[in-house]
Amino acid sequence: MIIEYLYSDVADLYGDSFNVEYLAECCENTEIIRTEFNQEPYFVKHHVDLIYMGSMMERYQQKIIEQLKPYKEKLQELIENNTFFLITGNALEIFGEKIDDIEGIGLFDFYAQRDFSHHHNSCFLGNFNNIKIVGFKSLFSNSSPCDKYFINVEKGYGFKNSDHEGIKYRNFYATYLIGPLLILNPLFTEYLLKEMGVNYNLKYREDLINAYEIRLEEYMSYKEFKEFKH
Secondary structure (H helix, E strand, C coil), X not given: CEEEEECXXXXXXXXXXXXXXXXXXXXXXXXXXXXXXXXXXXXXXXXXXXXXXXXXXXXXXXXXXXXXXXXXXXXXHHHHCCCEXXXXXXXXXXXXXXXXXXXXXXXXXXXXXXXXXCCEEXXXXXXXXXXXXXXXXXXXXXXXXXXXXXXXXXXXXXXXXXXXXXXXXXXXXXXXXXXXXXXXXXXHHHHHHHHHCCCCCCCCHHHHHHHHHHHHHHHHHCCCCXXXXX
């Protein structure tokens, strides 16, 4: 399996790299291609099985949009041909119509708005394909609803004025959830690997499931999640 980690030098704000590193531990013969800032993406001229991009500081979003825009048609082709994408944190905003007045790549019909006077931090509980999804959010922005949503919100905050969170279209998965999403959600990780059709051994499965169930029980016991702002 070939995984391209887009802009790994700037899109690893919350330790997001552990998502691809964990996949590599679970699947033999996995090659991680780390495309750094100002490099041509590997997917432009080579086959990849999964494209990953994680959270970044807001000042890099416009710069990455400018670097990826020349490859909009290629990205659209990959998505339509069912290449897998996993996009976490505010990286998802890059693929929308705009971020404030910054024009995005425009692959999906939504837009993001920033509010640097309020920093949103909260836990999250949702449901995707009868799999409970747990995680954390930390961001200065939010996005308008998108009809190609990923997760149904059970507790916490989805896209603005919406009970949905993230984007899913074909094999494109994007969510505002940050950090080691795949380690926190081993059942979703198994689902993703099965969908990819790769041979895998979910490393540390028993320990991860135990931690997941403890966190899930704790989240479900709360009447609601409160938002914390700095």
